[in-house]
Amino acid sequence: MPELLIPFFINLRLLDIIDIILVAFMLYELYNLVKGTAAINILLGIVAIFLAWRLVRILEMELLTEILGAFISVGFIALIVVFQPEIRKFLLLLGTPAFIRKNHRRFLFWKIRYANDENLSIDPIVQACHKMANSKTGALIVIGKIHELEEYINTGEILDAKISEQLIENIFFKNSPLHDGAMIIINNKIKAASCILPVSKSEELPVHVGLRHRSAVGITEKSDAIAIVVSEQTGKISWVKEGKMSPGIQPSKLKTLLEEEFNPEAGSNRQ
Numbered sequence: 001m002p003e004l005l006i007p008f009f010i011n012l013r014l015l016d017i018i019d020i021i022l023v024a025f026m027l028y029e030l031y032n033l034v035k036g037t038a039a040i041n042i043l044l045g046i047v048a049i050f051l052a053w054r055l056v057r058i059l060e061m062e063l064l065t066e067i068l069g070a071f072i073s074v075g076f077i078a079l080i081v082v083f084q085p086e087i088r089k090f091l092l093l094l095g096t097p098a099f100i101r102k103n104h105r106r107f108l109f110w111k112i113r114y115a116n117d118e119n120l121s122i123d124p125i126v127q128a129c130h131k132m133a134n135s136k137t138g139a140l141i142v143i144g145k146i147h148e149l150e151e152y153i154n155t156g157e158i159l160d161a162k163i164s165e166q167l168i169e170n171i172f173f174k175n176s177p178l179h180d181g182a183m184i185i186i187n188n189k190i191k192a193a194s195c196i197l198p199v200s201k202s203e204e205l206p207v208h209v210g211l212r213h214r215s216a217v218g219i220t221e222k223s224d225a226i227a228i229v230v231s232e233q234t235g236k237i238s239w240v241k242e243g244k245m246s247p248g249i250q251p252s253k254l255k256t257l258l259e260e261e262f263n264p265e266a267g268s269n270r271q
C-alpha cells in the first residue's frame with residue numbers, strides 16, 4: 001500500500017496543493033451549509049461511496065471500480081436533484097450583502113451596492129417584545145434575510161402589513177385568532193402570521209425546551225433567518241440565529257443585535 005502512494009507524492013505540484021486546498025475549502029463550506037439538516041447524512045453517504053471508489057481503483061479491483069464508477073457518473077445529476085434546495089440557498093447566499101460583509105476579506109475586490117436593501121423597522125419590534133415579555137405573552141417572530149421562507153409563509157395567514165408595535169402585540173394577544181404559530185417578517189413587512197415552522201430535532205437543546213423555542217431553532221437551522229421568542233412561561237426574550245439560542249436577552253441588547261444583523265450602517269453611524 002505505501003508504495004502505491006509514493007508516486008503520488010513525488011509528482012505533487014504546486015497546482016495540486018492549490019487544488020487540494022480549494023477542494024477542502026469547498027467541502028468545508030458545503031458541510032457548513034448542510035450541517036444540522038438531513039442532507040448531511042446524504043453527503044456523508046456520497047463521500048463514503050467516492051472514497052470506496054478511489055480505493056478499489058487504486059487496488060485495481062475492476063468489477064467494483066466499474067460498478068461504483070457507473071454510480072458516480074450518474075451521481076452528479078442525482079446530486080443536483082437531491083441537493084436542489086441547498087444549492088439554491090448557497091447560490092442565493094453568495095450574492096447577498098450580508099454574506100459579502102461577513103466575508104469581506106474574501107471579497108475585497110468586490111464593491112456591490114444594493115439599492116433595494118430596505119432597512120428593518122427595529123424599534124416597533126423591540127418595543128412590542130418588551131411589552132409582551134412584561135405581560136408574559138408568548139410570541140415567535142421570524143425575520144427573513146435572503147431565504148424567501150415561501151414554504152413556511154404559505155402555512156399561515158398572509159398579511160403583507162407595515163410593521164407596527166400595536167399590530168405585533170395584537171397578533172400575539174392570547175385571544176387573537178392569529179396568535180398561534182410564528183409571525184414572519186420579510187423585507188420590512190409583516191408577511192404572514194400563524195405560520196408553522198420546522199421543529200428542531202437538535203439534541204443540544206435542553207429537554208425542557210418547548211415547541212415554540214424548538215421551532216425558532218428549527219427555522220434558523222433551515223434558513224438564514226433570525227428568530228425572536230418571547231416565552232409565555234417566563235417572559236424571557238430569546239435570540240435565535242443559525243440554530244443557536246441565546247435566552248434572557250434584554251430589550252436594549254435585542255435592539256443592538258437587530259441593528260448589527262439588519263441595519264449595520266445605521267448602527268455604526270450612531271456610534
Ligand SMILES: Nc1ncnc2c1ncn2[C@@H]1O[C@H](COP(=O)(O)OP(=O)(O)OP(=O)(O)O)[C@@H](O)[C@H]1O
Binds near residue numbers: 234
Ligand atoms: N411548529 C411550530 N411552528 C410555529 N409555532 C409553533 C410550532 N409548534 C408550536 N408552536 C407555538 O408554540 C406554542 C406552544 O409552545 P410551548 O409551550 O410548547 O413552547 P415553549 O418553547 O415552552 O414556549 P413558552 O415558554 O412560551 O411556553 C404553540 O401554542 C404555538 O403557538
